[in-house]
Amino acid sequence: MLGNVDLTLVDWSRAQFALTAIYHWFFVPLTLGLSFLIAIMETIYVRTGNEEWKKITKFWMKLFGINFAIGIATGIILEFEFGTNWSNYSWLVGDIFGAPLAIEGILAFFIESTFIAIMFFGWNKVSKKYHLASTWLVAFGSNLSALWILVANSWMQSPVGMHFNPETARSEMLNIWDVILSPVAENKFLHTITSAYVLASLFVICVSSWYIYKKRDLLFAKRSIVISAVFGLIAALFVAITGDGSAYAVAQKQPMKLAAMEGLYQGQKGADLILFGVLRSDAQQDKTDNFLFKIGAPKMLSILGYRSGDAYVPGIKDLVDGNKQENIMSTAEKMDRGKIALAALRSYKEFRKMNDKAKADSSLVVFNQYSQYMGYGYFDKPSDVVPNVPLTFYSFRIMIILGVFFILLLMVILFYAVRNKLESKRILLFFSILSFPLAFIASQAGWIVTEVGRQPWVIQDLMPTSVATTHISSTSVMTTFFLFAVLFTVLLIAEIKIMINQIKSGPKGGDNV
Amino acid sequence: MFETYSYLFLQQYWWVIASLLGALLVFLMFVQGGQTLFNTVAKTEEEKTMLVNSMGRKWEFTFTTLVTFGGAMFAAFPKFYSTSFGGAYWVWLAILICFVIQAVSYEFRRKPANFLGPKTYETFLYINGSLGVFLIGAAVSTFFTGSAFKLNLFNQVEWQNATRGLEAVLNVQNVALGLTVFALARVLGALYFINNINDENIYVQSKKQVLYNSIVFLIFFLTFAGLLLVKDGFAYDPATNKVSMESYKYLHNLLQMPVVLVIFLIGVVSVLAGIFVTLFKKSKKGIWYSGIGTVLTVFALLLIAGLNNTSFYPSTSDLQSSLTIANSSSSHYTLAAMSYVSLLVPFVLLYIYFAWKAIDRVKIEKQEFKDNEHIY
Numbered sequence: 001m002l003g004n005v006d007l008t009l010v011d012w013s014r015a016q017f018a019l020t021a022i023y024h025w026f027f028v029p030l031t032l033g034l035s036f037l038i039a040i041m042e043t044i045y046v047r048t049g050n051e052e053w054k055k056i057t058k059f060w061m062k063l064f065g066i067n068f069a070i071g072i073a074t075g076i077i078l079e080f081e082f083g084t085n086w087s088n089y090s091w092l093v094g095d096i097f098g099a100p101l102a103i104e105g106i107l108a109f110f111i112e113s114t115f116i117a118i119m120f121f122g123w124n125k126v127s128k129k130y131h132l133a134s135t136w137l138v139a140f141g142s143n144l145s146a147l148w149i150l151v152a153n154s155w156m157q158s159p160v161g162m163h164f165n166p167e168t169a170r171s172e173m174l175n176i177w178d179v180i181l182s183p184v185a186e187n188k189f190l191h192t193i194t195s196a197y198v199l200a201s202l203f204v205i206c207v208s209s210w211y212i213y214k215k216r217d218l219l220f221a222k223r224s225i226v227i228s229a230v231f232g233l234i235a236a237l238f239v240a241i242t243g244d245g246s247a248y249a250v251a252q253k254q255p256m257k258l259a260a261m262e263g264l265y266q267g268q269k270g271a272d273l274i275l276f277g278v279l280r281s282d283a284q285q286d287k288t289d290n291f292l293f294k295i296g297a298p299k300m301l302s303i304l305g306y307r308s309g310d311a312y313v314p315g316i317k318d319l320v321d322g323n324k325q326e327n328i329m330s331t332a333e334k335m336d337r338g339k340i341a342l343a344a345l346r347s348y349k350e351f352r353k354m355n356d357k358a359k360a361d362s363s364l365v366v367f368n369q370y371s372q373y374m375g376y377g378y379f380d381k382p383s384d385v386v387p388n389v390p391l392t393f394y395s396f397r398i399m400i401i402l403g404v405f406f407i408l409l410l411m412v413i414l415f416y417a418v419r420n421k422l423e424s425k426r427i428l429l430f431f432s433i434l435s436f437p438l439a440f441i442a443s444q445a446g447w448i449v450t451e452v453g454r455q456p457w458v459i460q461d462l463m464p465t466s467v468a469t470t471h472i473s474s475t476s477v478m479t480t481f482f483l484f485a486v487l488f489t490v491l492l493i494a495e496i497k498i499m500i501n502q503i504k505s506g507p508k509g510g511d512n513v
Numbered sequence: 514m515f516e517t518y519s520y521l522f523l524q525q526y527w528w529v530i531a532s533l534l535g536a537l538l539v540f541l542m543f544v545q546g547g548q549t550l551f552n553t554v555a556k557t558e559e560e561k562t563m564l565v566n567s568m569g570r571k572w573e574f575t576f577t578t579l580v581t582f583g584g585a586m587f588a589a590f591p592k593f594y595s596t597s598f599g600g601a602y603w604v605w606l607a608i609l610i611c612f613v614i615q616a617v618s619y620e621f622r623r624k625p626a627n628f629l630g631p632k633t634y635e636t637f638l639y640i641n642g643s644l645g646v647f648l649i650g651a652a653v654s655t656f657f658t659g660s661a662f663k664l665n666l667f668n669q670v671e672w673q674n675a676t677r678g679l680e681a682v683l684n685v686q687n688v689a690l691g692l693t694v695f696a697l698a699r700v701l702g703a704l705y706f707i708n709n710i711n712d713e714n715i716y717v718q719s720k721k722q723v724l725y726n727s728i729v730f731l732i733f734f735l736t737f738a739g740l741l742l743v744k745d746g747f748a749y750d751p752a753t754n755k756v757s758m759e760s761y762k763y764l765h766n767l768l769q770m771p772v773v774l775v776i777f778l779i780g781v782v783s784v785l786a787g788i789f790v791t792l793f794k795k796s797k798k799g800i801w802y803s804g805i806g807t808v809l810t811v812f813a814l815l816l817i818a819g820l821n822n823t824s825f826y827p828s829t830s831d832l833q834s835s836l837t838i839a840n841s842s843s844s845h846y847t848l849a850a851m852s853y854v855s856l857l858v859p860f861v862l863l864y865i866y867f868a869w870k871a872i873d874r875v876k877i878e879k880q881e882f883k884d885n886e887h888i889y
Contacts, residue, residue: 065620065887072573073616076580080598080609083587087599088669094591095843102588103854105581110861113573114868120887121570126871134868165844169667170591172844349666470599471671480606487610491617494628501626 009474010466013085016481018451020077022444023488027071027495029443032146032193033200033235034064035139037228039132044227046132056220059507060204061135063499065120070495074488085477089458089468096162096173097152100180104148111141146196147189154185156459157450158253164371164462166348166364171462184249188450191242194235195446198406199439201232205413206436207503209429212422220507226417233410239403244304250453251305251313254460256385257453259316260392262301265290267315267323272296273304276397279390285317316389320382331382338377341370375462384464387455395448402442409435515852516845521751523848524838525820527589530855532815533808534582535653539694540807541575542649543705543800544568546698546726548615548642551635554706554718562888563877565638567709568702569619569889570872574865576616588851592668592841593826600662600670601678604652611645619889642702643695650694652678654687656818657741657763659827664834673830686744689737696730697784697807704791704800711876720791723799727788742767747827749837756824756835766817773816780809 038060045053079101083090090097118126118134126134155161161178162171173179205228208221250258258264262274265285277294284290302311312326322330344367351360379385413432416422422429458465515523547568555561587594598605614637621627622634660681661673674680681687703722706715746762749755759765767774787803790796819825819838826836842848875881882888 062887066624069617069620072576073613076576076612076616077609079580079583080605083583083594083598084602084605084609085599087595090587090591090595090599091668094587094594095847098584098588098591098594098843099847099851102581102584102851105577105584106854106857106861109577109580110865113577114865116573117570117872118868121872125875130871168844173847173850176847176850346666353666470602471669472599472602472677476602476677483610487613490629494617494621497626497628498621498624502624505625 006469006474007466009469009472009477012474012477012481013469014465016085016477016484017078017081019481019485019488020074020081021447021451023492024071024074024078025444025447026440026492027067027074028146029196029199030067030203031064031071031142032196033198033231034060034067034203035135035142036197037200037204037231038064039136039139040227040231041224042132042135046128052219052223055507056223059220060224061119062502063207066495066498066502068116070491073491077484085470085472086458086468087470089463091170092463092468093159093162093171093459095170096155096159096179099173099176100148100152100155104145108141108145108148111137112145115141143193146193150189150192151180151182151185153450154182154188155179156457157188157454158182158184158249159459159462164374166345166367166371167352169345169349171459183245184253187242187245187249191239191246192446194238194242195443197235198232198239198410199436199443201228201235201410202406202432202435202439204228205232205410205432206434209422209432210503211506213426213429213433215423217506217508218423222417222420222422225413225422229410229414229417233407233414236403236407236410240407243400243403247304248307254454255314256316256319256387257392257449258305259314259319260387260389260453261396261449262313263290263389263393264301264313264315265317267313267318267326269302269312270299270310271301271305271313272298273300274393274397276401277393279393283389285315285320285386316386320386331376331379331385334373334376335379335382337370337373338375338379340377341367341374342377344370345374372461375457375459375464378464378467379456384456388452392449392453395445395452399442399445399449402438402445406435406439406442515849518849518852520842520845520848521839523845523852524842526852526855527585527842527848528819528825528838529816530858531582531585531589532812532819534578534585535815536808536810536812538575538578538582539697539811540701540804541571541578542646542694542698543701543804544572544575545615545642545646545702546695546700547702547705548638549699550702550706550719550722551638554703554715554722556714556718559879559882560712560715562882563710563712563715563879564706565619565622566882566889567706567877571705572615572619576612579612589843589848590836590838590841591843592664593836595668596662596664596670596836596841597660597826600672601652601655601660601681602672603676604648604678604681607679608645608648608652611641611648615641615645622889642698646698647691647695648682650691651681651684651687653694654684654690654737655681656815656825656827657744657746658684658686659747659829659835661830662828662834663831664828686737686740689733689740693730693733693737696726696733699726700730700788701800701803701807704787704803707791707797708800709873709877711878716797723788723791727792747824747832747835749822749824749835749839751822751839754837754840756827756832756837758832762823763817766821766823767813770816770821773813773820776809776816777813780806780811780813782806784810 038057041057045057115134115137119138122131160182161175162173165172204224208224211217211221263279275295275297278292280290280292299309301313303309305313314328318328320331322328344363348360348363348367351363416425456464458468551561551564555564618634618637622631663671700723703719706719742764745758745760747756748759748762783806784803787799791799824835824837828834
């Protein structure tokens with residue numbers, strides 16, 4: 001269907017998209033969570049009339065503004081990169097994938113951009129309640145935009161509500177509700193936004209803890225910590241619950257990703273969940289012992305993935321070589337069927353062009369028979385379907401371990417905050433300050449699990465990443481990669497310097513909002 | 514409701530919506546135009562602060578409209594998205610970079626320890642307002658002049674020029690539209706300053722800029738419009754979907770769609786009326802006339818680019834690869850589903866209107882920045 005694949009181009013295109021997405025995700029979770037924290041703080045101000053709360057609100061709003069701008073800058077590139085760098089993808093699934101992006105613009109972005117102006121500039125121009133409503137609408141709008149882009153991403157992980165139309169050579173939507181309400185989308189949205197709330201809470205806690213550590217702005221810092229610790233703890237518990245839902249969805253829809261997340265090379269009944277482990281450098285599917293060391297929770301993987309302690313969890317070997325006993329088809333067989341589907345599709349298109357209806361129809365019959373395996377037809381060898389196991393495995397562990405750490409930390413912080421004893425807990429303050437960069441690591445690790453773990457697919461079982469790129473020279477993409485790398489890095493440095501300066505100035509100094 | 518409408522109706526409906534978004538985008542580029550006038554209009558730092566803050570409270574609307582335009586084109590005409598963005602790679606990335614550097618500049622410009630210094634961020638805003646706007650104009654002009662690409666059997670684009678879209682600036686008509694949009698954005702920017710800021714010097718200087726840029730605008734607009742109305746256009750036969758060249762196609766489109774002709778004429782007259790009342794009647798409301806006129810004029814131009822059996826993204830390398838609203842759209846189902854979402858657009862416009870009104874109710878004055886407010 002697509003001719004020869006230029007792997008250098010694919011690698012650079014992936015690198016550019018990953019670069020943009022990673023930078024974008026430095027700023028977005030802070031926006032998603034801070035917007036709600038600010039809205040809660042302003043609500044307290046409006047209800048109590050206490051000017052101290054207004055000062056607290058304005059300080060965090062100032063940091064929100066700095067962060068929001070750069071999030072927009074990286075976000076626009078992401079949206080258009082689907083077209084510029086992944087044009088084959090855009091055509092194949094634009095009929096489905098474009099809709100959430102358009103809805104995001106119409107419904108969410110305009111709410112954000114309209115009410116953010118009132119939020120920043122309307123303090124003395126509109127009533128208190130009007131202003132408060134605007135702040136809540138900014139929070140609502142930013143989170144609504146997350147919904148749509150995550151619906152789009154979830155659809156790539158679990159393509160539902162569509163069929164492939166050989167006439168147009170693309171996938172077309174059959175039911176938009178299936179796309180929006182897919183269990184994968186629901187879990188991903190809730191898991192992602194709640195993790196963003198945790199990150200933003202830890203940001204507020206980090207900065208506030210630093211003030212307490214330095215014995216300055218104490219009332220401001222303590223109030224900020226109480227609000228964010230409560231908000232963050234509730235969110236963290238939701239992260240754990242939705243994480244379970246996400247893992248269940250992965251087991252059902254992306255068994256290879258689950259196997260990579262767990263370093264499960266050979267399938268098992270009653271499989272353990274690896275709590276901590278070190279993979280051998282030469283780990284492979286034909287070996288029975290691929291760990292140098294591991295601690296597992298018995299049968300937990302079967303329970304989490306299939307809700308049964310005795311359930312069989314397929315390993316990488318089962319998914320590549322097949323397992324007749326468990327009714328799993330081998331990748332080689334899927335590839336054969338996929339190649340037949342691709343050849344039939346090409347014949348169909350060519351016969352249609354020649355107006356040979358009879359031959360076109362017979363090609364179509366063959367295509368329809370094998371079309372569900374079409375994506376596999378692009379691979380050269382069965383092992384192509386295995387993602388980077390160590391990267392996925394360790395990223396998953398980092399995310400989980402840090403997630404548990406955050407829950408414990410938030411509980412302890414809240415405990416001492418309500419007893420007004422934070423000032424004397426210097427080690428706790430140190431960990432609170434450290435928690436914010438750790439939250440970024442956890443958040444990015446989560447996305448690595450999601451995106452690296454689903455490779456080699458850009459759309460699960462339908463389109464490999466390698467055939468989704470634009471037909472363009474790899475030099476062009478390499479050039480833009482470095483352009484963006486420099487640009488985003490410079491802007492990130494500027495943001496960090498501005499943020500640090502504003503934080504050092506504190507709520508009493510610096511620019512006012 | 515929408516699912517009962519014909520496929521063609523939905524395709525036309527979405528072209529109309531995309532055209533309206535494009536038209537609103539060009540109007541909202543008064544922000545970009547204003548950005549190129551900061552140093553020309555302002556004589557003091559205080560005045561510059563007023564100008565920057567006047568635009569700084571509106572830039573997100575332009576940005577959001579651009580993103581929504583992209584999203585709407587992706588959803589409604591995905592073949593355009595994949596063909597144009599993937600094909601004309603360099604021109605679109607150049608435009609995007611111009612907008613990336615804008616997004617941070619207002620927020621970062623005056624902040625202490627901003628790493629690059631205020632001048633750099635002001636330069637970013639100038640680049641966004643000049644190069645960014647010019648390139649958008651030139652890129653949109655290719656809707657009429659065409660681009661060198663071919664689509665294969667599976668609708669995947671093969672761009673025929675190594676400069677990947679930048680070659681658009683070698684075409685006189687494209688350059689004319691690029692400069693038209695650039696000058697128009699400056700006219701609108703100056704008109705907005707006059708309306709939004711209470712300051713005598715800014716008023717006088719902005720008025721001068723309205724005059725100078727209107728002359729430039731008229732020269733290039735007439736050049737573009739003249740070339741457009743006499744040129745051959747890219748027509749397609751709805752029965753066979755074959756694309757062919759038709760003499761005076763865009764003139765024919767205007768004449769065969771009299772409503773669009775009326776919109777176009779009202780638009781042009783309204784743009785000129787806004788300029789006229791500002792220059793000769795001392796009115797401060799010229800932005801309303803010229804703004805509405807801009808929306809109507811661009812709306813009409815985009816309608817004649819895509820309606821009346823016209824290819825809106827023609828290929829000069831392979832006529833049959835040209836994109837039309839019929840061969841590049843999403844499926845009937847998707848267009849119908851998206852059409853329900855489009856019903857919310859009036860609601861969106863309504864809350865934008867009220868929010869805008871709340872902010873602009875009090876005009877910008879020097880005093881405002883002496884209070885402790887969020888300042889760009």
